Each structure stands twice: as C-alpha cells, then as structure tokens.
Amino acid sequence: MIKIENGRLIDPANHIDTITDLYIDSGKVVAIGNLPEAATITQTINATDQIVCPGIIDLSVHLREPGFTQKATIASETAAAAAAGITTLVCPPTTQPVIDSTAVAELIQDRANAAAKARVLPVGALTLALKGDQLAPMASLRQSGCIAFSNSRQTIADSQALLRCLEYAATHDFLVIFNPQDNSLVANGVMHEGATSSDMGLVGIPESAETVEVARALLLIEQAGVRAHFGQISCQRSIGLINMARNNGLKVTADVAIHHLFFTDENTRGFNSMFHVQPPLRSQLDRAGLLNALVTDDIQAICSDHQPHEAAAKHAPFASTEAGMSTLETLLPLGLLLVEQGLININQLIEKFTCAPAEILGINAGSLEVGATADITIFDPQATWLVTEDSLVSAGKNSVYLGSELKGKVIHTLLAGELVYSTAQ
Amino acid sequence: MSPTHHNVDFLLMQMTESLRKLISEKNLQDPLFIGIRSGGIWIAEQLHNNLAISEPLGTLDISFYRDDFTRIGLDPKVQPSKLPSSTQDRHIILIDDVIKSGRTIRAALNELFDYGRPASVSLVALIDLGCRELPISADIIGSNLNLAPDQHIKLIGPEPLSLEISLR
Amino acid sequence: MIESIDHNSSQLNQDGQLKHFLTTQDLPINILNEILDTADSFLDMSSQQVKKVPLLRGKTIVNLFFEPSTRTSSTFELAAKRLSADVLNLNISTSSASKGESLKDTLMTLEAMHADMFIVRHPDSGAAHFIANQVTPNIAVINAGDGRHAHPTQAMLDMLTIRRCKGQFEGLVIAIVGDILHSRVARSKIHALRTLGVAEIRVIAPKTLLPKDIEMMGVKVYTDFNQGIKDCDVVSMLRLQKERMNSALLPSEAEFFNLYGLNSERLKLAKPDAIVMHPGPINRGVEIESAVADGPQSTILQQVTNGIAVRMAVMSMAISGQLTSRISGS
Numbered sequence: 001m002i003k004i005e006n007g008r009l010i011d012p013a014n015h016i017d018t019i020t021d022l023y024i025d026s027g028k029v030v031a032i033g034n035l036p037e038a039a040t041i042t043q044t045i046n047a048t049d050q051i052v053c054p055g056i057i058d059l060s061v062h063l064r065e066p067g068f069t070q071k072a073t074i075a076s077e078t079a080a081a082a083a084a085g086i087t088t089l090v091c092p093p094t095t096q097p098v099i100d101s102t103a104v105a106e107l108i109q110d111r112a113n114a115a116a117k118a119r120v121l122p123v124g125a126l127t128l129a130l131k132g133d134q135l136a137p138m139a140s141l142r143q144s145g146c147i148a149f150s151n152s153r154q155t156i157a158d159s160q161a162l163l164r165c166l167e168y169a170a171t172h173d174f175l176v177i178f179n180p181q182d183n184s185l186v187a188n189g190v191m192h193e194g195a196t197s198s199d200m201g202l203v204g205i206p207e208s209a210e211t212v213e214v215a216r217a218l219l220l221i222e223q224a225g226v227r228a229h230f231g232q233i234s235c236q237r238s239i240g241l242i243n244m245a246r247n248n249g250l251k252v253t254a255d256v257a258i259h260h261l262f263f264t265d266e267n268t269r270g271f272n273s274m275f276h277v278q279p280p281l282r283s284q285l286d287r288a289g290l291l292n293a294l295v296t297d298d299i300q301a302i303c304s305d306h307q308p309h310e311a312a313a314k315h316a317p318f319a320s321t322e323a324g325m326s327t328l329e330t331l332l333p334l335g336l337l338l339v340e341q342g343l344i345n346i347n348q349l350i351e352k353f354t355c356a357p358a359e360i361l362g363i364n365a366g367s368l369e370v371g372a373t374a375d376i377t378i379f380d381p382q383a384t385w386l387v388t389e390d391s392l393v394s395a396g397k398n399s400v401y402l403g404s405e406l407k408g409k410v411i412h413t414l415l416a417g418e419l420v421y422s423t424a425q
Numbered sequence: 426m427s428p429t430h431h432n433v434d435f436l437l438m439q440m441t442e443s444l445r446k447l448i449s450e451k452n453l454q455d456p457l458f459i460g461i462r463s464g465g466i467w468i469a470e471q472l473h474n475n476l477a478i479s480e481p482l483g484t485l486d487i488s489f490y491r492d493d494f495t496r497i498g499l500d501p502k503v504q505p506s507k508l509p510s511s512t513q514d515r516h517i518i519l520i521d522d523v524i525k526s527g528r529t530i531r532a533a534l535n536e537l538f539d540y541g542r543p544a545s546v547s548l549v550a551l552i553d554l555g556c557r558e559l560p561i562s563a564d565i566i567g568s569n570l571n572l573a574p575d576q577h578i579k580l581i582g583p584e585p586l587s588l589e590i591s592l593r
Numbered sequence: 594m595i596e597s598i599d600h601n602s603s604q605l606n607q608d609g610q611l612k613h614f615l616t617t618q619d620l621p622i623n624i625l626n627e628i629l630d631t632a633d634s635f636l637d638m639s640s641q642q643v644k645k646v647p648l649l650r651g652k653t654i655v656n657l658f659f660e661p662s663t664r665t666s667s668t669f670e671l672a673a674k675r676l677s678a679d680v681l682n683l684n685i686s687t688s689s690a691s692k693g694e695s696l697k698d699t700l701m702t703l704e705a706m707h708a709d710m711f712i713v714r715h716p717d718s719g720a721a722h723f724i725a726n727q728v729t730p731n732i733a734v735i736n737a738g739d740g741r742h743a744h745p746t747q748a749m750l751d752m753l754t755i756r757r758c759k760g761q762f763e764g765l766v767i768a769i770v771g772d773i774l775h776s777r778v779a780r781s782k783i784h785a786l787r788t789l790g791v792a793e794i795r796v797i798a799p800k801t802l803l804p805k806d807i808e809m810m811g812v813k814v815y816t817d818f819n820q821g822i823k824d825c826d827v828v829s830m831l832r833l834q835k836e837r838m839n840s841a842l843l844p845s846e847a848e849f850f851n852l853y854g855l856n857s858e859r860l861k862l863a864k865p866d867a868i869v870m871h872p873g874p875i876n877r878g879v880e881i882e883s884a885v886a887d888g889p890q891s892t893i894l895q896q897v898t899n900g901i902a903v904r905m906a907v908m909s910m911a912i913s914g915q916l917t918s919r920i921s922g923s
Contacts, residue, residue, distance in 0.1 A: 271719030
C-alpha cells in the first residue's frame, strides 16, 4: 500500500481541498485521511507543501506516431506526458495513416501500453483518410478503443456528408469533436488576419474561418442530435455562437489550447516561426474573450494541443514552417500562472485539467474518491525550473519558453498507482 | 596648449605666381582646375579667382575611391563629384590643402581617370607634411612643414582661410 | 518573457549604422536620408567615362533569388558591378522538399565561398529576416523582395525619385493605387513615407485588393480613384499581376482599368505638377494609359536610373556597417 502523506489534496469533482493523506492499493484509491485497518504501508510519498490532484487529462496531444516519427514517438511523448503530470491524453486522428482503421487504433494503444507512461485515447477519423466523403467504420473503431470521432482540421466541406457523419455518430451516441475551420477561408493563411498580418505581409486567416464553421456545425449538431465538443477555440465570437446554441438547449462543450490564453498575433512580429500555430494566435480582444470564457465556464477545459516538431520543421521562413508548438510540459506551469494572475483559482484550474475533460469524454476519470483509479499528479506549485532543450522530455523542442524560468514543477505522477514519473530521490 | 592659427594669404599669393609661371612654362592650354573636398576646394577657389579662370571649378569627392574603406567604412557625408566637362585630353590642375602620405592624391587620380584620359595633371598643395608613403610629389607647394607626432594640422575656412595647428 | 524581434536590432549595428537592409519599417530618418544622399552621389557619377568606382573591389556579392525576376536581379548586378564587386547570380527553386534545411545548406555553402553580401528575393514574407539571422556575422543581407512583406530598395528608389522631383517630403500628398494587398512595394513605401514626413498617404483600391486594417499603417483609404487622386503631388501606381485577373479578386482587366486605371483625364484631378510613378514593367491599358506612362509627368525611366544608384548606396552602406561593426567589435 502506498501512502501519500501531508499533501494538499485538490479533487474538484468531490469538492475536496484539504491537507490530508491518501492511500493507494492495487491501483485504486483505498482511503483518504485515516489509515485503513490492517494495512501495511510499503511506500510513503511525502507531499508536504505540494498539491495532490487527479492526473491531468489532456484533450489534444499529437503523438506523431505512426507516420511522423522524425518528430516524436508514442514512447517519447507519453514519457513527456508523465513528466507533465498528464495521465490521460487524447490523440487526434491525424497520424499517417490516419486513425480510420482498427489496426491503426490498436497499434497506437499497443505502443502506449508497452511504454506504460500514460493512457492514450485515440480519436477516430469521421471519414476515411479524413477525405470528407466516406464514413469511417466508427462502431468498429469504438470497439478498438476510439474515444470520439473527428475530422480534425480537414473540415468536411460537403454539408450533407457532414450531416450524415453526425447522424451516424448520434446513432451510437458517439462524441464528435470539431476543430472548426473553413479551409476555403483559411486558404494560404498562416496567421490571424488583422493589422499585424497586413503589416508583415503574411497571408491572414480571417476570424470567419472559424466562426463560419462553428455556426454551420452548431446547426447540424442540433439537427443530428449528436454529442459534440469544440476543440481549441481561438475566437471570442465562436464562444458567443456556442453560448447562443447552449441557451437554446444544445449540449455542447469547448476547450481552449493553453497558448491562446497567453499570446496574440502581435507575438508573430519578427517572424518567429515558433509562434506559427493552427488555429492562429488571434487578437488581444479574442484572447480577452477566451480568458473571460474560462472564468464564466463557457470554456470547460484547457488542453495543450501539443505538437512536437523536429528542428527542420521550424527552421525556415515563417510561412514555410509547420504549424504547432511543443506545449505538453509547460501546460501545468502556465495554468498555474493563470491562478497567480488571479484569473481563476487553483480549484477551477484543476477542474479544467481533470474532471471537466473527463466529463466531456464521458470517461470515469479525473477524480480521487475512494475506489477511483489512482491516476495522480503531485506537484510543487512554488518550485521553478528552467525550460531548455535538455529539460524538456518531449522530442519536440519547439517551445517558445526555451530559456525561460517557469513556476510549478511536477514531483510525482502515478498511473493506476504506479509511479511513472518522479523527480524525488 | 591652445591651437595656433596661421594666416595663409601670403602663401596663396606665392602659389598663384608659381602656378601662373607653371602654366606658361609648360604651355598648359585652357587648364581645368579641380579641388579635392573639402579643404582643397577652398584653396582651389582662391587660385581659380586669382588667375581669373572663366571655366567653373571642378570638385572631387574621393570617398568612393579611398583605400581605407575596409578599415573605416563609408563616409556618411559623401557628396557628388562635380566636374564641369569631360577631362579627356585636358590639362588638369589638381589642388588639395595638405599632402602627406599621398594616398588621397592616389585616390583622386584614380577617380579622375575614370572620367577620361587627361593630357596632363599638375598637383598643387598648400602644405606638404612629408611622410610620403607613395611615389607622389607636388608641382607647387605653399610651404613645407614638419610636425611633431602629436601635432595636427587643419585648414579652417572657407572665409577667412587659416591653418590651425593643435595637439591631438 | 517572450519578446518579439525589433527590426532595427537586426538591421543596424551597435553604432546605429546599416548592416543589413531588410525593411524600411522603423528605420530612423537619418538612415533613410543617408541612403538618399549617398545615392545622389552615385547618380552624379553617371557622367564618368568609366561608370564604376573601386569601393567594393574584391568583395563577392551573391544574388540569391528564390523567385525569378530578371529585372530586379540585373539592376542589383549592375549596381554591384559599378561598385567593382564580383557578382554571382543564383536562381534557386523553392519547390524542393524540406525547404528549411536546404536553405541552410545553401547559405553555408555560399559562406564557405567567402561571400560578403547576399541579395535575397524569396516568395515568403520574412525570408530576408530569416536569412539575416542565419548567416554568420560580417555577411550583409539586402532584401530584394520577400513575399508580401517588404521591398525596401524599390521603396527607396521611389523616395529618391520623389525627392529629386519635389525637393522635399514635407507637405506632399501621395496616392498609392492598385493591388495593395499583394504589394511588398506598397508596404515598404508607406513605412518610408511616414518616416520621411509627408503630409498624407492615400491608398486607392477595391476592397478585394486592400489588406485588413490597412488604416493602422497610417494611411487614408479610398475606393474611388477620382476622389483619392484629388490634389495629389505623387500618383504611385502598382503593378497588377495577371493571375489576379479573372479570379474572385477582380472581374476583368477592362473593369479594373475603368475604375482604377490612370488615364489623362483622371490625372488632371491631381495637382498640375503631379508626378506619376510605376515600378515597371507596366501593363499598358490595365494600370496605366500609354499616353500617361510616356507623358511628361511620368518618372518611370528616371526610377530605373535611380534604382541603380539606390542599390549602390545601400550595398556600400551595408558592407561599411558590417566592416565597422567588426572593427568596433574586435
């Protein structure tokens, strides 16, 4: 039996925030506070001045395997997830080949199980090869472990095809994840369209590239009656549209990628390709809207949208570089920065990292009541660390924080009661 | 020690006479006067006036021809050279204020030749400090001077003209 | 925590002299004037029998063109040769895979050949900044056009043309007409004109050819040519790429010429002594009527001559800035 002693246990699902001890046996939480009778402690983890919370659930992590192993592998990124305090991660279907067959879905989970660092929940493709015409075998994919279905950013242009996808998913009560983007409006765009893009001469992506698709999706979601979630919203106006639908009784959820809460299109000045992301960093107004939506709970979850790249992918003039940031290991420290800035409190943050994404996915995770699986993150909210290529476990060194000191350090990560990461001796 | 100032009118008078003599002895028909920016132009203006030459004075800015560009870079105050007409087959009177290493004259000659092939070039300088680094000598010199290593000479002008000798 | 790059830190040395020429944006007015003054000196050199100076003798200048442009590369080549530099012309296709690495390899190879300067044209905005940040110190980079971002030498040759025609910049009203959206020239001109202190900059185009929030660059937007040209001192036409025609941007050449082409009638609405500029090559009857292009108010040929002088000026200044930064750095 493992004892985690004297930590500040924060479990928003059960409204717990108290300094106490936690006992784990056979991969489950067996007691909180008092030592169960007839128990032998085999291991004690001292969590004094540290926070003990459910393992983080990240709604979007690009693992790059199969297909892009020059960027990262399932082994490298699940190890990085463990170092980041993330115990469950959702991987989009944009692998090569895409997750449109049970073979690919199973391969990913086999590799993840072999690495044994984090739970990997693949998202199945909505359509074959994400091409937007033929339905992927969703029911089989579900049996092979796909948690939800998405066409990622390769939006289905044909509205009838999309409607049928949604209806089919609704038939089986599957969750559909939208990364809303009208690609005809994106065209060759590489950053937010506005004064900055005009000044820099970079092709802009208008806000409507997202809002048009959000609006269409909402209407079709309603018509099909499907469970749906919006991943990585970047525009303030998208939130307005989603709220309007919610007020009409539609049950839809949304998440935001952590970097959209910190950066805007202004950061792109100077052509630093590390700020090339999809969806693009938007305006100050959009950032303010996203931050506000966190407070009002119109955005339920925060994810990393981690996209590791090899050095060459970022080593070119801005528009020729690949989009995406390596954000896995900076997720928690940046979340804590939101708390330090007084935007949300620590309980709200952990809720958006744990039980909220669990609820979106409809999985039994993200809480630490007695009997729950012991996926646990223990971190020191005050400890600082320097982000360097060496300190990042992820194979993707494309972090904008290289050389910066961040506050908030994961000390232990437990996956079903097993230590998968530990900085303590 | 404060800088000392020296009047140059007497030197200029002497130079005017020497130049008049040189032009007639060498039979320099229709000579073209060219001053090197900036002190050389002031001297040239005086001689040009004194000898009542009708053709306008030419000016040369040798910035683009200097041999020390790779050490000191481009002069941000470079101005265009202005030569009144072609230098082809002309007798040129090239005028500078101070001659020392000879490098300025080398640059000026190179530039002159890019405007055409002159019939002859005669060199006039107000002060010769010696210390030549190139095989160049002036046809007419106002005065020879030996300066101590820490002394510095500068022509102040254009009106009135005077020589300033100061310590570095 | 995360700082965006200041343009001037990448193009000025510690003494504030030009060491790369990447954009006119944020350049101090004294540098712009120095470019114009130096170019003036080179312009007057054209009366020389031997039209070159030994300033950059022994220096190797590489024309690195990732986008074909015979005109621009030949004016840079001529400018370099008039400075007595050795010139290498390289046309490189960007279609090859793993662009970043191949670009890095190209730069390293050229550095090994002891190049002193790269003249860069690239279809990607920001490419010149990227290359300037990549090359070893002491190699100067001149932006000869990067994507829609900047074309600073073209902007400065227009500034030289305006200054030589109008004497000064104060009080001038300048209209830039046509495809602003895709124009790196327009962006570089707007930045330069603002720094040089003209009274008013107008851009005139249909909304499909105007970048979003262009007003933020300090210009007045007109969609009606006849209103926008009123009382202008300078009418600066932009080149319209043929492929923009018959797309969703514009219906036809004829309609564009009707609405945004410069003809003699329209030109009468500008000041009587207004000058007409165009970066060339002209699409006659699309952007500008032949009678205007060849007329007395046109400065189109003068712009070509000024272009060589401006390029000579920025080349010598940038090499000079690299040299002196090495001296004070050592």
